Amino acid sequence: MSQIKCIGILTSGGDAPGMNAAIRAVTRAAIYNGFEVKGIYRGYKGLITGEISPFKTQNVSNIIQQGGTILKTARCQEFKTPEGRKIAHDTLVKEGIDALVVIGGDGTLTGARIFASEYNYPIVGLPGTIDNDLYGTDTTIGYDTALNTIMEAVDKIRDTATSHERLFFIEVMGRDAGFLALNGAIATGAEAAIIPEISTEVDQLEELIKNGFRKSKNSSIVLVAESPITGGAMHLAERVQKEYPQYDVRVTILGHIQRGGSPTAHDRILASRMGSAAIDALLEDQRNVMIGIRNNEIEYVPFNKAIKNDKPIDRELLNTLRRLSI
Numbered sequence: 212m213s214q215i216k217c218i219g220i221l222t223s224g225g226d227a228p229g230m231n232a233a234i235r236a237v238t239r240a241a242i243y244n245g246f247e248v249k250g251i252y253r254g255y256k257g258l259i260t261g262e263i264s265p266f267k268t269q270n271v272s273n274i275i276q277q278g279g280t281i282l283k284t285a286r287c288q289e290f291k292t293p294e295g296r297k298i299a300h301d302t303l304v305k306e307g308i309d310a311l312v313v314i315g316g317d318g319t320l321t322g323a324r325i326f327a328s329e330y331n332y333p334i335v336g337l338p339g340t341i342d343n344d345l346y347g348t349d350t351t352i353g354y355d356t357a358l359n360t361i362m363e364a365v366d367k368i369r370d371t372a373t374s375h376e377r378l379f380f381i382e383v384m385g386r387d388a389g390f391l392a393l394n395g396a397i398a399t400g401a402e403a404a405i406i407p408e409i410s411t412e413v414d415q416l417e418e419l420i421k422n423g424f425r426k427s428k429n430s431s432i433v434l435v436a437e438s439p440i441t442g443g444a445m446h447l448a449e450r451v452q453k454e455y456p457q458y459d460v461r462v463t464i465l466g467h468i469q470r471g472g473s474p475t476a477h478d479r480i481l482a483s484r485m486g487s488a489a490i491d492a493l494l495e496d497q498r499n500v501m502i503g504i505r506n507n508e509i510e511y512v513p514f515n516k517a518i519k520n521d522k523p524i525d526r527e528l529l530n531t532l533r534r535l536s537i
């Protein structure tokens with residue numbers, strides 16, 4: 212621990228609202244504890260190209276409310292190769308950066324895990340992704356904001372669905388996880404959510420149709436998690452339209468609108484607590500851990516667990532949605 216003088220911060224993978232709040236928290240908590248801080252631009256790519264600047268407290272002023280990431284982000288192919296990681300390590304040595312805090316999702320933490328073990332280098336990760344698909348934390352930075360964006364968009368679409376008596380399939384992000392779709396459906400009073408976690412168990416669409424999901428209603432909204440497993444909203448809509456030509460079916464794919472915008476209070480507080488905890492972790496000589504918050508308690512989650520363990524969907528939420536959408 213005593214060797215750490217300078218901490219580097221980077222954001223990598225898809226941007227998520229609250230990443231800036233996390234950058235601010237890491238920077239300020241590090242300076243508060245007497246460390247030097249350097250900002251690394253464009254994720255792991257910045258370690259290869261050497262795009263790095265010293266960060267003072269004023270570098271992170273007035274950013275807590277901004278979406279995106281002031282450090283920019285990228286998905287870096289070169290860092291996936293041993294040669295790329297060697298250049299990255301040389302850069303860290305040259306810049307005098309003794310430890311890293313990386314903010315991102317599954318891919319970011321996977322890169323961190325490999326690099327940390329190859330070079331015996333101290334890294335702490337923060338879960339920054341709208342997908343909420345990392346094990347060991349109740350929510351990830353950006354998830355709550357994306358959920359609220361989905362809620363606002365679906366509320367608007369419902370006006371049209373009701374007025375025209377239409378059946379809408381609305382596709383939301385989440386990579387291979389259904390958290391946004393399931394909780395988005397509960398929050399908007401949607402008739403159903405089609406999610407990858409249970410797609411292998413039942414034909415969810417078939418079940419919906421069999422249960423007569425339009426019987427008692429003139430309009431319906433179904434949230435579909437993007438994923439090759441669900442087949443996506445377009446595919447499901449085509450299936451229904453073919454079988455039920457009498458339905459007026461429409462599709463909306465929400466897309467990248469879900470990744471932008473000012474973070475909610477929940478995400479700002481989560482990012483602030485996690486960023487501050489990342490510095491505590493380094494002070495406690497922790498390495499190769501992701502900061503998680505479960506049941507309101509900070510936890511250090513080994514990278515391996517965060518990435519490899521499945522984060523299960525809560526069945527109680529599924530039952531709630533089913534019960535309330537009759």
Ligand code: F6P
Nearest residue numbers: 225316340341342384385386470
């Ligand atoms: O991981 C965040 C995420 O928004 C996923 O939900 C989505 O599948 C993916 O990133 C989209 O990535 P890109 O912005 O590179 O198209």
